[in-house]
Amino acid sequence: MATDALPTGFAALxxxxxxxxxxxxxxxxxxxxxxxxxxxxxxxxxxxELCSRAVRAKRWIVWIAPPYVPYAPAxxxxxxxxxxxxxxxxxxxxxxxxxxxxxxxxxxxxxxxxAWLEKASGIVLRRLQLAAEEHDCWAVLFRSGNALRESSxxxxxxxxxxxxxxxRLEIVKCRGKRPGIVALDLTTxxxxxxxxxx
Amino acid sequence: MVPLSRSSxxxxxxxxxxxxxxxxxxxxxxxxxIGVEVLDWTRGETLTALTSAFxxxxxxxxxxxxxxxLLEVHGSLKLFGGLAGIKKKLxxxxxxxxxxxxxxxxxxxxxxxxxxxxARTDVHDLxxxxxxxxxxxxxxxxWPDDVLVGLVEMGIRAVGECMRLPRDGFARxxxxxxxxxxxxxxxxxxxxxxxxxxxxxxxxxxxxxxxITQTTALSSALQDLVARLGLELRRLQRQVLxxxxxxxxxxxxxxxxxxxxxxxxxxxxxxxxxxxxRLESMTLPAPVIALDLTALPVDMQIEESELFAxxxxxxxxxxxxxxxxRLRARFGIERVYGLELIEDHRPERVWARRADxxxxxxxxxxxxxxxxxxxxxxxxxPVQLTANELCGATFTSELHEEVPERIESxxxxxxxxxxxxxxxITGLGQRLWIYKDHATRGWYLHGxxx
Numbered sequence: 001m002a003t004d005a006l007p008t009g010f011a012a013l014x015x016x017x018x019x020x021x022x023x024x025x026x027x028x029x030x031x032x033x034x035x036x037x038x039x040x041x042x043x044x045x046x047x048x049e050l051c052s053r054a055v056r057a058k059r060w061i062v063w064i065a066p067p068y069v070p071y072a073p074a075x076x077x078x079x080x081x082x083x084x085x086x087x088x089x090x091x092x093x094x095x096x097x098x099x100x101x102x103x104x105x106x107x108x109x110x111x112x113x114x115a116w117l118e119k120a121s122g123i124v125l126r127r128l129q130l131a132a133e134e135h136d137c138w139a140v141l142f143r144s145g146n147a148l149r150e151s152s153x154x155x156x157x158x159x160x161x162x163x164x165x166x167x168r169l170e171i172v173k174c175r176g177k178r179p180g181i182v183a184l185d186l187t188t189x190x191x192x193x194x195x196x197x198x
Numbered sequence: 199m200v201p202l203s204r205s206s207x208x209x210x211x212x213x214x215x216x217x218x219x220x221x222x223x224x225x226x227x228x229x230x231x232i233g234v235e236v237l238d239w240t241r242g243e244t245l246t247a248l249t250s251a252f253x254x255x256x257x258x259x260x261x262x263x264x265x266x267x268l269l270e271v272h273g274s275l276k277l278f279g280g281l282a283g284i285k286k287k288l289x290x291x292x293x294x295x296x297x298x299x300x301x302x303x304x305x306x307x308x309x310x311x312x313x314x315x316x317a318r319t320d321v322h323d324l325x326x327x328x329x330x331x332x333x334x335x336x337x338x339x340x341w342p343d344d345v346l347v348g349l350v351e352m353g354i355r356a357v358g359e360c361m362r363l364p365r366d367g368f369a370r371x372x373x374x375x376x377x378x379x380x381x382x383x384x385x386x387x388x389x390x391x392x393x394x395x396x397x398x399x400x401x402x403x404x405x406x407x408x409x410i411t412q413t414t415a416l417s418s419a420l421q422d423l424v425a426r427l428g429l430e431l432r433r434l435q436r437q438v439l440x441x442x443x444x445x446x447x448x449x450x451x452x453x454x455x456x457x458x459x460x461x462x463x464x465x466x467x468x469x470x471x472x473x474x475x476r477l478e479s480m481t482l483p484a485p486v487i488a489l490d491l492t493a494l495p496v497d498m499q500i501e502e503s504e505l506f507a508x509x510x511x512x513x514x515x516x517x518x519x520x521x522x523x524r525l526r527a528r529f530g531i532e533r534v535y536g537l538e539l540i541e542d543h544r545p546e547r548v549w550a551r552r553a554d555x556x557x558x559x560x561x562x563x564x565x566x567x568x569x570x571x572x573x574x575x576x577x578x579x580p581v582q583l584t585a586n587e588l589c590g591a592t593f594t595s596e597l598h599e600e601v602p603e604r605i606e607s608x609x610x611x612x613x614x615x616x617x618x619x620x621x622x623i624t625g626l627g628q629r630l631w632i633y634k635d636h637a638t639r640g641w642y643l644h645g646x647x648x
Contacts, residue, residue: 036628036646040574058518071576071645072537072549077569082537086556088525089533091479096529099478103524109517163627164647 006138009045010184013169017156018176022046026155027129027139031147031172035067037163038186041078043114043140048079050111050138059111060086062104065097066116084111094119098128105131105139112138118146126153148172230272230281230322231307233314234288237298240265242401242490244295249398251291255284260307260391261399263444263490264452266314268307268391281320304330307391308383312338312357324385331383332358340451341376343483348372357383401492402426409448409485413477416445416486420473423491428466436495437462443473444490445482452490453483457527460519462496468520475527522556539564543607544615545644546578571603571621573631573645580642583632602634621647 005019014020090096104113132139157173167184258270302313303320315338321330334357369377381387439462445453525534536552602618616636629647
C-alpha cells in the first residue's frame, strides 16, 4: 500500500523500497558496526516528515537507550521539531530497554520509536512488530552485526556500511523484494537539496 | 571522627539564630500539632475514618501511613477548651474504636510524631524543642536501617547527639534529607502539610496472607487495592494527582514509594499500570506483610495541566502524558526527558534536557542555521583524546575542513571557552567533531556526525 510507505528522502532508496519508502507500521532494523557513519542522517528526512504529522497528532518520537545524546541544534537544522522528542535512558539491563520499547509502541502515542538494542529474541521482536502494526508506529531498531546471525520478523533489515558520501546500504531482508545493495550519499538527502535551492 | 565545632553544630545552644532564621520564625503563625500513634495493627481504612472524625476539631489532619495521624490544633484551642479539651475528644474517639495509642503535642508536626512514638510529654514552645527531642532514641525517626546503623557505628544513639554533629559533615556523610528532617522537627525549616479541603485523604490497606519477597507476587494484592481506590474515587466523584504506596515489613520501617502523576485521573487501570511499573523497578528490602495506598483526592474538573498547556480542549491528551508517566514511574523523572535549545554560543550550553512542559508548542524561536555544520550526536562530557588516538592508527588525521571553526564565548560568567573545532574522518569512516582547547592545549571529542 502506497500510504504505508514513508519517503526516505533518498531517491535511490525510495526507488528500491516497495511503495517508495520505509515501511510505516513495522520494524525497520538497521545493522551497523560503529556509530558516526551517517546512521542518523539516513533517517532525518523521514523523521522530519513524521514531525510535521506528529505536531498535528500530538504524538512522540521516542529515542530509547541512544548511545549518545542527539544534539538539539543539529536536529533542528534537519527539520526536526524538538517538542516531539522524548528521550528515555532506561536504567540497567536489556529487559528494561525492551520494556520501554514495548510501552512506547503500545501507548499509541508514539509516531516513531528509535531504539538501540543489542539482544532480542525472535519472539520478543515478533511482539514488537505486532505492536508497531497495531498502533501505527514506525519502529527503528539499531543493532550490531551479531543480530544477522538470527532471523528476524522485521519488515525491513538493512546493513549500513561505508560512510556518508560513500554509504552502502545492503538490503538484507525486505518484504516483497529481493535482497540488494543501494549506494547512497547521506550528506545530501533530497529535502536538504530543496532547502539549499530555497 | 568529625571535630565538633560549636558554631556550625545542629544544636547551636545559646547562639542567636541567623537573621534569615529569626525572620522566618517570627513571621510563621504559631502552630500546635498533635501526633497520634496507633499501637495496634492499623488498617488504612481506620486511619481514613479517624481523619474524618477528627476533622470536626481541625481541617488540618494528615495521615502518616502506616500507623499515625497528625492534627494542627492551634486554631481550635479556644473553641474546644484548650489542649486538654481537644485531647479529651481525641481520646474518646480512639477509645470508642478500642484502639491503643500514644498522643503527644509539639509545635512542629515531626516533633509531635517523634514524641508520640516514644509516649513523651508535650512540648509547648519552639525554644523547648531541642531539649525535648534530644533524649529521644534515634529509632523514632524511622530512618532507613543503613542510616541508623551508620549513626550507631559513629556512637550516636539519640536525636540530641545527632543535633550536635557539624551540619555540613552530617549532610555529606548521613544525607541532606535527614538534616532537613531534623531542621523540620526543630522548627528551623517550614514543614508544610496539605490542608485537606472538603475531603480527607484516602488510605486503604490490604494484608497479605503470607509474607511476600518478590515484587511480582504483590501485583494481585495491589490490584485489589487499586480497584477499591477506583470505586471510592468514583463514589466521591474525585480524581487523584499523587499516590503513596507503603509496603509494611515485620521488623523494620515501612518502605514508601511516592508517585506523582502528570494529570489527575480516576482510572484504576491507569493507576495500576503506573504502580506495577514502579514495583517492577524496586528490590524489596524485606518480606512484605501488607500494603497501604494513600491518595489525596482532587476535584473532578479537568485542571489545565501545565505540562500540556497548549492542548486545545477536547484533544486527546491522556495518551502522550500517560506514556511519560509510565516510563518515569519505572525509570525516574531524570531518565525520561525532552530537548530544548537555549541562546548560548557554547556548544555544551546551547541545548538542555527538558523535564516539564513536554509536548508544549514549539520549543525555540532560535534559527535552524544554529545547527549548520553541527553533529547529530553530542557527548555531554567531552572526552580527552590522547596524542596516540589523534595521530595513530585510529585516525587518518586528515582534517575534513582545513580551517577550524573558532568558538570563544562565556567570558562574562566565568565558564569561558576558547576552542578550535574540526570535523575529522577516522580510518573507519566515522566523522567526528573534535576541538583543541586553547587553555589546556588538549584535544577533545565532542560529537559524532551520525
